[in-house]
Amino acid sequence: MKYVVVLGDGMADEPISRLNGKTPLSYAKTPALDALSKKSEIGMVSTIPEGMKPGSDTANLSVIGYDPRKYYSGRSPLEALSIGVPMQDTDxxxxxxxxxxxxxxxxxxxxxxxxxxxxxxxxxxxxxxxxxxxxxxxxxxxxxxxxxxxxxxxxxxxxxxxxxxxxxxxxxxxxxxxxxxxxxxxxxxxxxxxxxxxxxxxxxxxxxxxxxxxxxxxxxxxxTRPALPSFQEKTGKKGIMISAVDLLKGIAVGAGMDVAQVEGATGGLHTNYEGKTQAAVDALIKDGYDFAYIHIEAPDEMGHQGSVEKKLQAIEYLDARVVGPLTEALDRSGEAYRLLVMPDHPTPIRIRTHTAESVPYLLYDSTSPQKNDWNYNEAEAILSGNFIPEGYKLMDKFLEIKQKMHL
Incomplete structure (x- = not known):
């Protein structure tokens, strides 16, 4: 079984009047996600522990399966790991x-x-x-x-x-x-x-x-300098991070995961989506990795810019240039796989910064597709009744780890 996360940073939002009261995620044209959601579990997950700031640092630690209350020591130390800064314990x-x-x-x-x-x-x-x-x-x-x-x-x-x-x-x-x-x-x-x-x-x-x-x-x-347990030791999965953002690369380095280098990956709206997708497919199908994490920064950046149009475009690019080609390639390979699509946190257009609200997730298993009428968006994820209050536990569910000591 192969496992892949597509993380649309800041993709969740609030209903917007000019979008007929819909969120960008529900308004955007997302045919790949629409088809997938009919075969998937959807629900809501809280990635930000109560009292902690809603940053991509704490949220992505949760998504990757690390309890931020135990392992968060600041955002920049994770980025420092990514770019090879020789941090001392007193730095x-x-x-x-x-x-x-x-x-x-x-x-x-x-x-x-x-x-x-x-x-x-x-x-x-x-x-x-x-x-x-x-x-x-x-x-x-x-x-x-x-x-x-x-x-x-x-x-x-x-x-x-x-x-x-x-x-x-x-x-x-x-x-x-x-x-x-x-x-x-x-x-x-x-x-x-x-x-x-x-x-x-x-x-x-x-x-x-x-x-x-x-x-x-x-x-x-x-x-201060972080200390994360090895992702492979705690999950049994060999993982790779695919991101243009030093924060995500730093989390991967701290967790002992490999980091893919994708030419043209910028973290902006016009990043190399196809290159990121192909890097994940190659890692999973050709290079023996069990787990790939594709991080797409663009929805968050467009939320910070306060641009409805650009955030819609970022979500549509994620659908058409990542989710669609990724699932097609994995289906062609014949490999059994599980796919998790989600944001790390909301970045509402209205306020142009992060919030700590829960976010919608979509979990697809190619070996046991579900049959339902859900679409993947905030409102229908709430209606599904599925809710995970401690976000770092979602990774265990995704990786089908039934019992383990949480690290």
Whole structure:
């Protein structure tokens, strides 16, 4: 039996009036999911433990089968693992987004507003140049920067302290003063990064082309080095992660899973969906893997952008370019397989950030297809009556692990 998860990051949402009161998931054209849902179990699952913040970090730990209450030590340490940062036990890792701040003349730094948490989904190539400009001025003991993917980078603070810092996507459009670090050096580095980046040639060119400038470092997601038990040891399955996002790659590295490298995988709306799908098929059919996790970031990014049209497009791409071709290829192979499709958390268009509400799942088993009238969306998943209150236990159900000690 082969097992594959298709994770549509932030795919769940709220009913939207302009979609006739439907959510994007129920409104989008998803023929592959529509056909699959008639043969699958659907239901709702709570991926965010009560009292914890609704991030992709805690949520994806749950989906992969790790109880966030036991294993979550911060978001950025997981990303640091992905990009090979040599973290010590006394190090603090922080996400370093390169964001777009407003650029009004004559106002102090603290009065500026966050306009875009991703600087227009800037490319890794351009953003690495910008980060190196920051590093030339600010990379000194005990602070060291590391290049990640697109706008997502890492800061290591040696012998530092964990400070509660605000994700930039949670405060889009707001004045930054209430959300700046209390630590004086972190504050000063953010302010200096704005001065370094605002007139950089790359940003001058971006403005000329109508793109958001990537003009400031924003620190958040602080935490200590994580320690996850091996996924293979606890499940008996050899697993591979297929994602463009350092966070997911870091979870995989921490769990001892392999990570596929897919050319053109960006984490944006126009990522290489076909390449990700083929990587999963090859891993499962040719390379002896038992478990593949295909992470699609685009629905979440479009939710943060507040774009109904683009979120619909992201969901339709997931259906047409991942779910459909994936199931066709697995059916042709003759391999028995189980497929789990779900979001990690909602990212409602209305608020442009994550919430902790439960999310819908679809679980298909090629060896015992069900027969029902359900469609895969939030409302019908609720009506199904199936509910898993502790999200990390869904992986046991999916992998058909009847009894085990939860790690």
């Amino acid at each position: 603090i890792a922080m996400r370093c987004n390169i964001v777009t701040l407003s650029e009004e003349e004559g106002i102090p730094f603290s009065k500026r507003r966050i306009l875009d948490h991703s600087s227009g989904e800037i490319s890794t190539v351009d953003c690495a140049v910008l980060l190196h400009a920051v590093m030339e001025k600010l990379d000194r003991d005990p602070y060291h920067f590391y290049v990640g993917t697109s706008y997502r980078h890492c800061l290591i603070w040696q012998n530092g302290e964990v400070e509660e810092l605000t994700p930039p996507h949670d405060v889009l459009g707001r004045e930054i003063a209430p959300y700046l670090p209390a630590d004086r050096m972190l504050y000063e580095m953010m302010e200096k990064s704005y001065e370094i980046l605002k007139d950089h040639p790359i940003n001058k060119e971006r403005r000329k082309n109508g793109l958001n400038p990537a003009n400031c470092c924003w620190f958040w997601g602080a935490g």
